[in-house]
Amino acid sequence: MSKYLWAGLVALFCAATASAGEVKVTDAWARATAPGQDSASIQLVITSDKAGALIAGESGIAKTVEIHTMVMEGNMMKMRAIEELLLPAKTAVSLGADGNHIMLIGLKKPLKAGDKVLFALTIKFANGSKTTVKAEALVKPLETTNNQGHEHHH
Numbered sequence: 001m002s003k004y005l006w007a008g009l010v011a012l013f014c015a016a017t018a019s020a021g022e023v024k025v026t027d028a029w030a031r032a033t034a035p036g037q038d039s040a041s042i043q044l045v046i047t048s049d050k051a052g053a054l055i056a057g058e059s060g061i062a063k064t065v066e067i068h069t070m071v072m073e074g075n076m077m078k079m080r081a082i083e084e085l086l087l088p089a090k091t092a093v094s095l096g097a098d099g100n101h102i103m104l105i106g107l108k109k110p111l112k113a114g115d116k117v118l119f120a121l122t123i124k125f126a127n128g129s130k131t132t133v134k135a136e137a138l139v140k141p142l143e144t145t146n147n148q149g150h151e152h153h154h
């Protein structure tokens, strides 16, 4: 196979799967915001080659980015920020279906369907080294439903 073709394949792969070599973020998406809404959640799948933990996030579109989980309080599901989300080696961890998500707080502008939200996640590995992986979330229409209804309280 010619090296030009290889280069093309590598470029395709990188475009499709935001990769820092050791950590992959795929299928990232957010729901368009309703009028007045100044926070939004991103759902995604993250896979780390080495055992580690997701410890921070950042986005130019929001003042703060937190890692959130859902907890049951009485009979209410509530969101809570967590310090870290463990990433077992070579395991796709899906943030979304289980209530975990990346939370954009203090949005600088509304999210509109079709927009792409650039963000970065920081992962700390078991040996103490860190990496930052950049990714983008596709904004889907507000009506998009997932299989769990929950409300965001901030």
Ligand SMILES: [Cu+2]
Binding pocket: 041, 068, 079, 080, 101, 102, 103, 152
């Ligand atoms: Cu949240």
